[in-house]
Amino acid sequence: MIRGIWPLLIALTAACLAPGIAAAQSVPPVPAPGKSIADCTAPDRYLAPKIPLRRSAEALRAAHRLRVLVFSSVRMPAVTESVEAKRYPATLAQALTARFPGIEVSLTNKIEARAGIAESLQGLREELAAKPYDLVIWQLGSTDVLRGTDMHLFEMKLAGGIGEIRSRHADAIVMSMQYSPRTDFMFDAGPYLQYLRWTAKMEGAALFNRYDIMRYWVEDGLFDLSELQPGASIFEDVHRCVGQLLMRFIANGIAAPETQ
């Protein structure tokens, strides 16, 4: 009888000690105040679009210009201009200008407030009808994950939006939502990401997977996104990094052999 108890006892002790051992082993990731752009990394697989950006390459070659639209659909709009200057579109505009000297880069930044994918698509359509673009970056998903939008609706509208962008002779990049380690037990982004991946692939849009990239940062200790009260610069650092990597993603898509 006694012999039977021992393995269980040992296992239980181990279970009780587990959190302690985990705590002792852990090294808190170094917070990164004022990250420089050079620190900004992500594995190559996140930075190589599966769909070449033909229209953008053509615009660069033929017209020496690149007209970009960043269309984000967020629930809470970052209303003030000072906040807007810290979001990734601002970094992206600077980075693209630096990356393509001699090219006239114009970036339009539109935010559809409190928009799920249906409202976002509506706004996107209006914007595309108003002005021509070479490259459209459609950022979406957050609101839908939070609301739990019906999957079929999500897929249908996503396909519709990508089709609309392409029918206007622009390259389409779909950008996934943020990764939020603190709240991901409440909102399951998984199914939406899968739909983003597949629908983008099938409808001919490149996918800039911000979610996976941010998750990679957290797992690699580049950023600590779960700190309860992080330093003031976290917002800026993350957005600057996203803008920088997005520029590299676009440059890779333009340089793809199929566009030459």
Next chain:
Amino acid sequence: MAEARRARGDGGRTGTVVRLPVRPRPAPAPRDLRLDFFRGLALWLIYLDHVPSNVLNVATLRNFGFSDAAEIFVFISGYTAALVYGRVMRERGVIIATARVLKRVWQLYVAFVFLFVVYLAQIAYVAQRFQNPLYAEEMNVLRFLDEPDVTLIQALLLRFKPANTDILPLYIVLMAAFPVVLWGLIKRPNLTLGVSLAVYAVARLMGWNFQGWPAEHMWVFNPLAWQFLFVFGSWCAIGGLDRLEPVLRSRIAVGVAAAFLLASLLVVLSWSVPALEGLVPDAVGELIYPISKTDLSLLRFLHFLALALVVAHFVPSDWSLLRARFAQPLVLCGQHSLEIFCLGVFLSFGAHLVLVEVSGRLLTHVLVSVGGIIAMVALAALMSWYQENEKRRGPDRAAGGSA
């Protein structure tokens, strides 16, 4: 965490349980330990899948084929429900059996409400303490706590479901309808299965699902679709399995099932492992995508059938390893599925907290996962020990079985 600690702390005394015969019943047929074993396995996998971004997730079933632990859980739950309450219905009549089933529904409902309270506590903590400007949107959503009247009522109506507990409301609805289904299965098994299949087909074709809350939410597990797997499990227990015996014995059927499992393994791997991308032509993906979990896609159902067929073919019900020491933890967990499921959800919240609060390193992932499973086994062992004790003291106190 208190409950987990208690389970671990008292666990030492439970060591003796391991040697006791498992749940002796006055039943004519011995309990099929495969049911407990695989339901225990499903519970472990569900726990691992519920810890967000757990590294060990890669080893769970969903990464090797179309279906996952949810199918195993629902099928076996249907099977055992029919075993337990079917006997009651035959021996003591429809009314007593219905009363027993409804008592079980009530237990499930209370379990759901308990988990909802735990979930609210965690959200309240995060909403109060977490101030990261990056996540203004997410935090804004947490303000639903500002309208407790609406949130609480919607939760009590099973329309607002905390993350990871979705399978409980499904289970509640399935069990609430079970007396009628069981009566049908006993009287006209094939007709009842046919009706269930028809409901599945119509729901899928028409896009019917239960409405959730907030308004855009639908149920994550569509009861109108998933009922088919549950009823199919019950049908198997009520004698359907004997009818399927030739199929289970057939080498051709097993060969086809194994080939299907292999093909789905390749498809799923080619989607998730970057190195294997291109292994399966895109056309295949375009043809079969999306594989809906909410509506129990036919591919998921077939994958589960293939898996069950192969397992049933190669694992006989009297397989000696099922009684071996290493199988005991799984069997124990499978025998107390409701409690272990709830503990699993509860622990997954705790595990998530450890991963974001203490350390997100690989070792912590492993420790948190293993620790959670040990806690689940300890609670299951404790409950078995307690039940045995109660039974020995007075047979009148041994209430109906778990299903």
